[in-house]
Amino acid sequence: MAEIIMLKKLVILLFISLLSVQISHAEGEELPLFSGVGGNFSAVDADGKAVEFSDFLDQVVVLSFGYTNCADICPFTLGYLTRLYSKLTEDEQKKVQVIFVTIDPEYDTPGHLKQFIGHFNSEFVGLSGSKEQIDYIVSLFQAQYQKLSVLNTVPTKNIRQVTPKLFSDESNGEGKASLYSHSVTLYLIDKSGFTRSLEYTGTPVDEFIRKIRGLINE
Amino acid sequence: MGVASATPTEVEHRIEYTRALNSMASVLMNWYGNVLDSNLNRSGYPEKVTGLKISKTDLVKLELNEYSFNVQSKLTYLQDDSMQAKALDETFIFHIGPLGQANITSKVINKDTSVEMMSLATFNHDHYQRREFAYTWLAYLDGVVMDNNIKDKQWFENAMYTVKMGPKEIKGPILFTLAARKAYLFKGGHLLRSLEVEALEGRDNTFILELIIDWQGVNAAGKSVLAKIHQTITYQLEENNQWDVMSIEEEHLLPDIAPWQKLLC
Numbered sequence: 001m002a003e004i005i006m007l008k009k010l011v012i013l014l015f016i017s018l019l020s021v022q023i024s025h026a027e028g029e030e031l032p033l034f035s036g037v038g039g040n041f042s043a044v045d046a047d048g049k050a051v052e053f054s055d056f057l058d059q060v061v062v063l064s065f066g067y068t069n070c071a072d073i074c075p076f077t078l079g080y081l082t083r084l085y086s087k088l089t090e091d092e093q094k095k096v097q098v099i100f101v102t103i104d105p106e107y108d109t110p111g112h113l114k115q116f117i118g119h120f121n122s123e124f125v126g127l128s129g130s131k132e133q134i135d136y137i138v139s140l141f142q143a144q145y146q147k148l149s150v151l152n153t154v155p156t157k158n159i160r161q162v163t164p165k166l167f168s169d170e171s172n173g174e175g176k177a178s179l180y181s182h183s184v185t186l187y188l189i190d191k192s193g194f195t196r197s198l199e200y201t202g203t204p205v206d207e208f209i210r211k212i213r214g215l216i217n218e
Numbered sequence: 219m220g221v222a223s224a225t226p227t228e229v230e231h232r233i234e235y236t237r238a239l240n241s242m243a244s245v246l247m248n249w250y251g252n253v254l255d256s257n258l259n260r261s262g263y264p265e266k267v268t269g270l271k272i273s274k275t276d277l278v279k280l281e282l283n284e285y286s287f288n289v290q291s292k293l294t295y296l297q298d299d300s301m302q303a304k305a306l307d308e309t310f311i312f313h314i315g316p317l318g319q320a321n322i323t324s325k326v327i328n329k330d331t332s333v334e335m336m337s338l339a340t341f342n343h344d345h346y347q348r349r350e351f352a353y354t355w356l357a358y359l360d361g362v363v364m365d366n367n368i369k370d371k372q373w374f375e376n377a378m379y380t381v382k383m384g385p386k387e388i389k390g391p392i393l394f395t396l397a398a399r400k401a402y403l404f405k406g407g408h409l410l411r412s413l414e415v416e417a418l419e420g421r422d423n424t425f426i427l428e429l430i431i432d433w434q435g436v437n438a439a440g441k442s443v444l445a446k447i448h449q450t451i452t453y454q455l456e457e458n459n460q461w462d463v464m465s466i467e468e469e470h471l472l473p474d475i476a477p478w479q480k481l482l483c
Contacts, residue, residue, distance in 0.1 A: 033437065035402060035445035036383040036470025073483040140384055142472040144482060181482040200478050 031188075031196040031211060038187065038195040041137045043101070043127040046114035051127070054193065059097045060215045061189040062199075065143050067104035068116040068163070069156065069177045073184055073201070074100075078120040080201040081186075084208055085121060095216045098124040103145040105134050107177045116163045141195070145182035153178050190215045229405055229436055236407025237360045239277065241320035242287055242312050243410075244353035244364060249310075249322070251346035253293075262327055264295035264302070269338025270346075283314040288328075294338045305333045318362030348415055351461060352429055355451075356408040359396075373453075373463045381468045383445075392466070403445060406435015418452065424464075427451040432473075446473040 045051045062081060066074035081098050088096060100117055102108035105128045108116075113126035128134070138145060153176035156164070188197040188211055196215060199208055252258045253267050274290040287310045294303045307329035312320045358368040368374060379395035381388040388398040411430040418424040433445040448469045454462040472479065 030442050032434070032442040032444040034473055035433070035443055036386075037472055039385040146482070183479075184481050184483045185479050198472070198475055198479055200476075202478065 031190075031214065033190075034195040034198075037140075037142060038189060038193065039140045040193065041133070041140055043129040043133055043137065044110055046110045046117060046126045046128075048110040056097050056099070056125075057193055058191050059095055060191060060212055061097050061099055061187075062212070063099045063101065063141070063187040063189060064185070065101050065103050065138065065141075065145065065182050067102050067180055067182070068108050068112060069104065069179065070182075073182075077184070077186070077201050078117075078124070080205075081124070082120045084205050084212075085123070087205060087209055088212070092213065092216060093123065096212060099127060100124060101127045101134065101137055103134060103138065103180055103182050104178065105129055105131060107175075112163075119163050141185075141187055143183035143185065145180050148179040148181060188212065188215065190218065232407045232434055233360065233405065236409055237318045237357065237362050238285060238312075238314050238320065240353045240357035240360060240408065240410075241314065241318055241362050241364060242277075242285060242310075244350055244357055244366075245312070245320045245322060246287065246289065246310065247346045247350035247353060248366070250291075251343050251350055254343040254346060262325075264293075264297060264304075266296040267293050268296060268301070269294045269341045271338050271341040280311070285312045285314070285320075286310070287312060292333060292336065292338065294336065301335055303333050303335045305329070305331050318357065318360070319364050347459075348427060349413060351453075352410055352413055352427070356410055356431065359408050371461075371463070373461070377463045377465060379466045379468070381470075383470045401438045403433055403443060404436055404438045406433055406443070408433050408447070423455040425453055425455065427453065444473050446471040 117126040186199040270293040276288040429449040431447040450467040
């Protein structure tokens with residue numbers, strides 16, 4: 001069963017990669033505001049502190065959804081964002097915030113999320129919160145996620161994890177987790193908090209950077 | 219990359235196009251609805267048309283405020299107690315008035331050929347009445363003052379109009395909601411993408427019309443805006459076949475910009 005899911009996801013990743021060849025955006029294009037997509041929300045950061053999305057105003061934000069036990073698209077996405085971020089100048093990096101919102105707040109505690117995000121780039125922000133908070137953020141951005149199996153959880157030892165969670169409170173050091181499917185969209189948000197573009201890991205890095213720079217310079 | 223505001227020319231072109239299109243489409247839907255109305259008789263058409271399906275259209279701008287609308291259709295009709303079918307190729311010439319209203323100035327049938335019988339039962343008077351309403355409503359939203367003006371309808375004052383844009387919600391009578399909505403969708407054009415209708419369960423003659431609309435334009439600050447609008451319009455069909463619109467609920471969805479955006483991984 002797990003192999004079928006993995007195979008299905010690999011096919012989707014391949015499809016995404018192929019699409020990237022076909023879709024290219026013209027230089028000099030404008031980025032319109034997407035009406036009704038995004039807005040302010042509350043969450044919990046990787047240090048366990050309550051934050052508002054409005055705390056990130058005045059920065060260009062790249063926001064994505066995922067979870068730390070995701071064995072395919074999330075590491076792929078964060079690797080892509082790490083590469084993208086490294087191509088910005090130091091000054092530009094200060095004006096850009098990459099945000100990763102977990103869709104599995106039950107498993108992804110702030111501490112674990114911090115460890116996971118830090119594996120890619122310690123400047124990136126991982127946001128967690130209550131299930132209600134996460135569902136509200138997902139609905140604001142009209143993203144989707146669903147549990148792959150409502151009834152069963154999977155032993156984490158069977159999941160290809162980027163950073164294993166430390167189970168200090170649990171016996172045997174073993175845990176179980178749920179697997180999810182979720183939206184792959186990267187939301188490009190301007191300094192005023194408006195969603196201005198939808199991207200994905202198939203967007204050519206140079207093209208994405210051009211859009212980010214355009215928003216930095218607005 | 220340019221700054222994030224559409225040029226005035228682009229916005230004006232969009233508005234001119236959608237106003238003309240919605241206005242002309244409303245008139246055309248009324249025209250074909252009448253062709254299917256057994257109480258009316260349109261010259262050039264069989265007397266008892268039972269179904270009419272538009273298969274192709276072509277809109278060409280002839281000059282300022284003049285358009286040619288070519289429509290290819292298939293229709294079924296009853297003649298001497300026998301069902302017949304034909305294909306029509308017609309061209310309507312429209313003039314757009316100062317308030318955006320479209321008027322047919324001439325119409326010619328280019329081709330009229332018999333074809334094999336087919337079932338067009340769902341392409342009836344109701345089919346065209348719904349589309350006439352949708353295009354008239356969108357023309358109204360774009361500022362067109364039509365001859366069958368939405369604002370003059372009895373239900374206009376009473377219907378509740380709710381707009382949900384992410385965390386923002388506006389609710390009230392149509393004029394109130396439109397005034398508040400204008401801050402976000404100030405100047406632009408509505409283009410109908412799809413229309414679905416279903417009867418409301420357990421209620422006689424009450425229907426739900428679902429419209430998907432693309433909107434492009436600028437907000438009150440002059441910034442370029444893109445919206446994918448989902449409107450749910452609940453209406454009651456009265457005995458005289460008139461509509462009584464009870465509510466309009468609008469939600470702004472994720473615009474369709476790329477095939478991958480609905481992928482879950």
